[in-house]
Amino acid sequence: MATYEERVALVTGSGKGVGAGIVKVLCSEGWRCCIHCNSNRTLAEKTVAQIREAGGEAILLQADVSDPAQAKALVEQTVQQWGRLDLLVNNAAMQYNLFIDEYDVERLRKLWNINIGGYWRMIREALPYLRKSPQPRIVNVASVHAKRPTCFDAGYAMTKGGIRMFTRELALELAGDGIPVNAIDLGGTRIEFKTGNPAFHSYRPAETRNPALDGKVRLVMPEEVGHLVSYLASEAASAMTGSCIRLDGGQMLN
Amino acid sequence: MERKGVLMTDLRTREAKEAFAYLGGLGYEMLSVPDGVCLWNETELEAWGKSLEKNLYAVIHPAPPLFLRPLSEQTEEDFGQAANEGILSAFCVTKVFGGMFRERREGVLIYLNSIHAEKPVGRGSLFSMGCGAVQMLAREVNQDYGTHGVRSFFVQRGISQYDPDGKSDLSNLYFGVEKRYPERKMPQADALNSLLAFLLTPGAAPLSGSDLRADGGMTMYYGERITEEQVQEIRRRQLLENRKEVTILGDV
Numbered sequence A: 001m002a003t004y005e006e007r008v009a010l011v012t013g014s015g016k017g018v019g020a021g022i023v024k025v026l027c028s029e030g031w032r033c034c035i036h037c038n039s040n041r042t043l044a045e046k047t048v049a050q051i052r053e054a055g056g057e058a059i060l061l062q063a064d065v066s067d068p069a070q071a072k073a074l075v076e077q078t079v080q081q082w083g084r085l086d087l088l089v090n091n092a093a094m095q096y097n098l099f100i101d102e103y104d105v106e107r108l109r110k111l112w113n114i115n116i117g118g119y120w121r122m123i124r125e126a127l128p129y130l131r132k133s134p135q136p137r138i139v140n141v142a143s144v145h146a147k148r149p150t151c152f153d154a155g156y157a158m159t160k161g162g163i164r165m166f167t168r169e170l171a172l173e174l175a176g177d178g179i180p181v182n183a184i185d186l187g188g189t190r191i192e193f194k195t196g197n198p199a200f201h202s203y204r205p206a207e208t209r210n211p212a213l214d215g216k217v218r219l220v221m222p223e224e225v226g227h228l229v230s231y232l233a234s235e236a237a238s239a240m241t242g243s244c245i246r247l248d249g250g251q252m253l254n
Numbered sequence B: 001m002e003r004k005g006v007l008m009t010d011l012r013t014r015e016a017k018e019a020f021a022y023l024g025g026l027g028y029e030m031l032s033v034p035d036g037v038c039l040w041n042e043t044e045l046e047a048w049g050k051s052l053e054k055n056l057y058a059v060i061h062p063a064p065p066l067f068l069r070p071l072s073e074q075t076e077e078d079f080g081q082a083a084n085e086g087i088l089s090a091f092c093v094t095k096v097f098g099g100m101f102r103e104r105r106e107g108v109l110i111y112l113n114s115i116h117a118e119k120p121v122g123r124g125s126l127f128s129m130g131c132g133a134v135q136m137l138a139r140e141v142n143q144d145y146g147t148h149g150v151r152s153f154f155v156q157r158g159i160s161q162y163d164p165d166g167k168s169d170l171s172n173l174y175f176g177v178e179k180r181y182p183e184r185k186m187p188q189a190d191a192l193n194s195l196l197a198f199l200l201t202p203g204a205a206p207l208s209g210s211d212l213r214a215d216g217g218m219t220m221y222y223g224e225r226i227t228e229e230q231v232q233e234i235r236r237r238q239l240l241e242n243r244k245e246v247t248i249l250g251d252v
Helices: A017-028 A041-053 A068-082 A105-115 A117-130 A154-173 A222-232 B014-025 B042-052 B076-104 B125-148 B189-199 B202-207 B228-241
Strands: A008-011 A032-037 A057-062 A087-090 A137-141 A181-186 A244-247 B005-008 B029-032 B056-062 B107-114 B150-157 B211-214
Touching: A008 A017, A008 A068, A017 A032, A017 A041, A017 A057, A017 A087, A017 A222, A032 A041, A032 A068, A041 A057, A057 A068, A068 A117, A087 A117, A105 A117, A105 A154, A105 B076, A117 A137, A117 A154, A117 B076, A137 A154, A137 A222, A154 A181, A154 A244, A154 B076, A154 B125, A181 A222, A222 A244, B005 B014, B014 B029, B014 B056, B014 B107, B014 B189, B042 B076, B056 B076, B076 B107, B076 B125, B076 B150, B107 B125, B107 B189, B125 B150, B150 B189, B150 B202, B189 B202, B189 B211
Parallel strands: A008 A032, A008 A087, A032 A057, A087 A137, A137 A181, A181 A244, B005 B029, B005 B056, B056 B107, B107 B150, B150 B211
Antiparallel strands: none
């Protein structure tokens, strides 16, 4: 069995926010991580520097996962660097924070192409390499919006609902390859920078607002997502597949 | 008295066709989307939709036909088509007609979908991701348009005799179907149709925003024990006969 020191993870959208929390935890445990970013290279370089300063091993690759050629190159360059791939964490996503009436079909198409198309492409490209790993894992970062509607962003909720079922299908499809596939239904997380409309919550109807986001329930920290990913990638979690694990600090109990 | 109009957005599946005929028999004015109007072209759909505005009361949006293909054989084209048919069409229909109902503060949106919003078959990743997405759309619609008098429902229909069978080698869901129902028989089409008819009535208002699983209890039922030999025999026969209907285990 490969040791953590030998194992390689590719985490999309890990230059900042939730993804950065995941790679920091993994690298602190000895994983070699490919940090992926698309739009914000400056923050991603900062994350890489922090990891290296702490003694971790990481590379930074920039790609648009909605582009098939770039998604393919992202996987291939990771494998070229370390010769293997053991863990794929799909995390790169965006949000608009629009009501249904404010959306247009081209925005939804773009969202779909990144938030779930990116996951779909990355898994397809990573699969040949994951099949060679002694302990392969796929983790899809989804959201509490995969189950609970909140008027937060209808298009975003659709993509997360799609990821929930995509995860279940793949858990069954890849069981024969010994690849567990799980999702994390992530709640509100404290991050330094987010896509979408930062003022959105201020004009949401009061009855649809989640008190958790008003500070009444604690937000999740990015590193806490990393610890859950680390567990899912461990031998101890090998029996877990097709699960959508809610990590939200109890926010959805409101 | 003017008849209430009910639009069935996609008539490719047998369930949709049968529901169309059934509801027409109840006195609804049944409407369908003409050739040349694309469900995922919002502008086109909106332009045509305006002609219905006067008496349109409800929209039923069926899921596209079941699509099963292994991940490694799926192409970008497949992904794009699944997005158009499974996702963007549901969204455009919602926005155009739900928006119309929202202004009027009355109307019903029914997403006639599938148990694959919950149940995987191992070869249906593109199809099921669409079902999961539309399930969330229906819930969001209830949050958003629901506050403006629009009722919305997500119906997960079970397996019917018209579904393709034997195409997923990773699930026995479509094998021995009859014995997968607690009552040992497949629900008849009228059972689904009468549910749709009920959802069109004001009496169904308290159910707005619900997921309604109309599967005869099969999803939550483990079914009768089927031996591996029986499964193999069913598969063998299906391959030989290239049958389109679901095989009944009792035939074996």
